[in-house]
Amino acid sequence: MNYDLNEEKRTATSEKHELNNHSENTYSESNHYPNHIGLESENLLFEKSQKTKRFFYSPRQLSETLEIVALALIIFLGVRGIAQNFIVSGESMSPTFQPNQLLIANRLAYINIDITWMPWHTGSQWQPFGNPEQGEIIVFAFPGDTERDFLKRILAVPGQTIEIRNGTIFVDNQALNEPYVTDPWFGTMPSQIVPPNNFFVVGDNRRNSFDSRSWGMLEKDLLIGRADFRYWPLKELGFIEHHEY
Secondary structure: OHHHHHHHHHHHHHHHHHHHHHHHHOOOHHHHOOOOOOHHHHHHHHHHHHHHOOOOOOHHHHHHHHHHHHHHHHHHHHHHHHEEEEEOOOOOOOOOOOOOOEEEEEOOOOOOEEOOOOOOOOOOEEOOOOOOOOOOEEEEEEOOEEEEEEEEEEEEOOOOEEEEEOOEEEEOOEEOOOOOOOOOOOOOEEEEEOOOOEEEEEOOOOOOOOOHHHHOOEEHHHEEEEEEEEEEOHHHOEEOOOOOO
């Protein structure tokens, strides 16, 4: 009987020892990561923190943002004062320009600077980039409605005499060579002198252009700029060629 009790104690002690060894060798995530609460609980806490999180700019961040906006505005206004983009509407300048083509007009080309405040000035206006010349393609406000912009070619400048004989343009009694005209117009216009600060402008599509032949001379004050660059379509991307007579 005593033998059985002792054997039973030894068996119980052995089982307890094996259990302890098993516990020591078993990986316990809670032992290694006592603060770990499980992926699902972490997601719930993250979503809660996102809902309660507040976004705000510090005074420094706000100041930097305002500086960037101000700089962008200054650059935009500066570029706008130098160049302006236009879309071609109608076929009055065909084939040189087609409808929906996009171009940029150089607003500085014909700029006038008031110099009357200078003590040594010899005139009232200074044009650093010169005057409009024959053959140049220009953008201007239509005299009959200044809200509309027109695109035409200058054929005569102040002081020149212009005349149309059976569709041929004569300037100072010399016929103009106009290779850009593919469908000539055979109308006639009596000789007249272009007055100061005015220009005689005509579209390249002589049969379909509302220009100086109809409404007269163009005043210089209505000039917006010289058409200098075409950026659409891409196959015609580049600077615009102005004809020389």
